[in-house]
Amino acid sequence: MPAGSVWDRFEADPRDPAHTALRASDADRDVVLGVLRDAYAAGKVDTAEYERRVDAALEVVRLGQALPLLDDLASTRSPARRARRAPEGASVREEALATFERDLRDMRTGWVALSVLLVGIWGATSVTAGDLLFFWPVFPVLAVGVGYLSHRLNPEKHVEELEEKIARKRRRRRED
Structure with missing residues (x-):
């Protein structure tokens, strides 16, 4: 996934109340699936929870529906760096x-x-x-x-x- 905030990868930031009712695109759902995949690989969620969240992510229609799937996995600060990513200015x-x-x-x-x-x-x-x-x-x-x-x-x-x-x-x- 590209660097930067998870929220920057959405077409519109789902944390913004003005955007929560906007329809989610396939690209937005892919962002959610990528975060879930990374969380599963890092051991942050178990298999059952991962499968439950993936099923819910595939059903996301409005951007606001992505928030509960990511709120405990993605930083709400912007921009957040991915874990295990080289810091800015790294060699x-x-x-x-x-x-x-x-x-x-x-x-x-x-x-x-x-x-x-x-x-x-x-x-x-x-x-x-x-x-x-x-x-x-x-x-x-x-x-x-x-x-x-x-x-x-x-x-x-x-x-x-x-x-x-x-x-x-x-x-x-x-x-x-």
């Missing part, structure tokens, strides 16, 4: 390390979520079939796991790539 190395840690956490969360989903599907189809079927989830779980472990076991390579990318982005910003 390229610090920003690359913060980005690497966030990306690694997101990859791990995706791997676990995919594993749970696929094993659940396998289990449901096995129960329906009345017999244990071939454990096919092993292939996609291993494939995604290899990608995660590649990042986990070679952090310096990936941090260096991120440093180069961040340095290029900063140079472009200065040139503009």
